[in-house]
Every structure is written in C-alpha cells, then in structure tokens.
Amino acid sequence: MDTWVLPAMLGLGLAAASGMRTFLPLLMLSAAVHFELFGISVGESMRWIGSTGALVALAIAAVVELGADLIPFVDNALSVIGNVTGPIAGVIAAWAAFSHLDPAMAALAGIIVGAPTALTFSAAQTGTRAVSTATTGGLANPVVSVIEDVLTFFTSLIAMILPLLIIPLLAALLWFSWRGWRRVRSLRTA
Known part of the structure; x- marks a missing residue:
C-alpha cells in the first residue's frame, strides 16, 4: 500500500x-x-x-449486533449506542490501516480519519432509523437494518479490495441520505 493514499482510503x-x-x-x-x-x-x-482471539470475539460481537438490530426498539437503542461505539471502531480500523507508520502518527491518523467519518455515517444511520420508526411505527426497521447490513458489508469489502473507489461510494451514500432526509422533511411540511 502507498504510504498515505491507500491506507487513507482503506481507513476511510x-x-x-x-x-x-x-x-x-x-x-x-x-x-x-x-x-x-x-x-x-x-x-x-x-x-x-x-489474532484468532480477536477474530472469534469480533465474530460473536458482529452476530449479536446484527441479530439484535432486527428487534424492534432494541434497534433504536443500538443506533444511539452506535454514535459512541462506531467512532471508536472507526478509529481502530483507520489506525490499523496506518499502522505501518510510526505508532504515534498511525494513532493520530486513525483519530483524524476514523472518528469524524464514523460519526458522520452513524448520525446518518441514526437519522434514517428515526425516520423509519416515525413513519412506519418501526415496521420497516428490519428491512432498513438488512439494507444497512448489506451496505456495511459491501463498503468494507470495497475499501479492502478497491480502496480508490471508496470516495465516490461514500459520496453517493451521503448524497442518497441527504436526498432521503430532504424528501421526508418536505413531506412533513406538506
């Protein structure tokens, strides 16, 4: 990987x-x-x-998180908790992407790239979940959850396989989120 560009795209x-x-x-x-x-x-x-221990622990945590997110009301609680845990995980992931650098620089790059990026997408996800709950009484939340799971998987996969495509992908995701927010906002005022 290139010293900064590819790790930045992977971390992002x-x-x-x-x-x-x-x-x-x-x-x-x-x-x-x-x-x-x-x-x-x-x-x-x-x-x-x-490590094997981290792989097993993360597999268990991921299965529990993905399953719990399908349960009404628990999904909203997870969404709010994710506003804290997501940025922490984002820092860890970005830090790992830069870990070939000096450890202090890798940690700083992880914080600069990981926390704000994860918080932005966590806030968008929380907003989407709130709109889904408000407009459908939570009935559509499991569908929204599965869509988010698929987006998470493919975003992670693209970041690892084709990191240079991550900027256009994230821009598109944010654009669609913004359009959805505007649409719901216009419906509420009408």
Whole structure:
C-alpha cells in the first residue's frame, strides 16, 4: 500500500462502515489480516486485530449486533449506542490501516480519519432509523437494518479490495441520505 493514499482510503471506508455497524467492518478487517486476504497487513502495533482471539470475539460481537438490530426498539437503542461505539471502531480500523507508520502518527491518523467519518455515517444511520420508526411505527426497521447490513458489508469489502473507489461510494451514500432526509422533511411540511 502507498504510504498515505491507500491506507487513507482503506481507513476511510472501514470507518464509514463502522459508523453503520460497529463490529462487522472490524470482523472483516480481522479476517483479512488473519487469513492474509487482499494484500492487507498491519504493523506490529495492530497485529492483535488478526489474532484468532480477536477474530472469534469480533465474530460473536458482529452476530449479536446484527441479530439484535432486527428487534424492534432494541434497534433504536443500538443506533444511539452506535454514535459512541462506531467512532471508536472507526478509529481502530483507520489506525490499523496506518499502522505501518510510526505508532504515534498511525494513532493520530486513525483519530483524524476514523472518528469524524464514523460519526458522520452513524448520525446518518441514526437519522434514517428515526425516520423509519416515525413513519412506519418501526415496521420497516428490519428491512432498513438488512439494507444497512448489506451496505456495511459491501463498503468494507470495497475499501479492502478497491480502496480508490471508496470516495465516490461514500459520496453517493451521503448524497442518497441527504436526498432521503430532504424528501421526508418536505413531506412533513406538506
């Protein structure tokens, strides 16, 4: 990977995905490091993320998170909690992407890239969930949840396989979120 560009794209993509689901992007990163997939490796300071213990723990956490997000009212609580856990996971993912650098620079780059990106996507996800709950009484939330799961998976996968495509993908996701928000807002005023 290039010193800054490719790690930044990988970190950005994984952080954005962490804003939607906390554990799935970290699980995918852990599996990529553990099984040496997609040419992804991490520096010594983040080598733990590819350990068997981390892989198992993240798999359990991801399954619990994905399952709990399908339960009405629990999904809204997870969405609010995700506004804290998502940025933390985003920092960890971005830090891992930069871990070939000096450890202090990698941590700083992880914070600068990971936290705001994950928080942006977490806030958008929370807003989407609130609109879904308000407009359908929560009946559409499981469908919204599955769509978010798929988006999280593919965003993480694209970040690992084709990191240069992550900027257009994230721009498109934010644009669609903004359009949806405007549409709901115009319906509420009408």
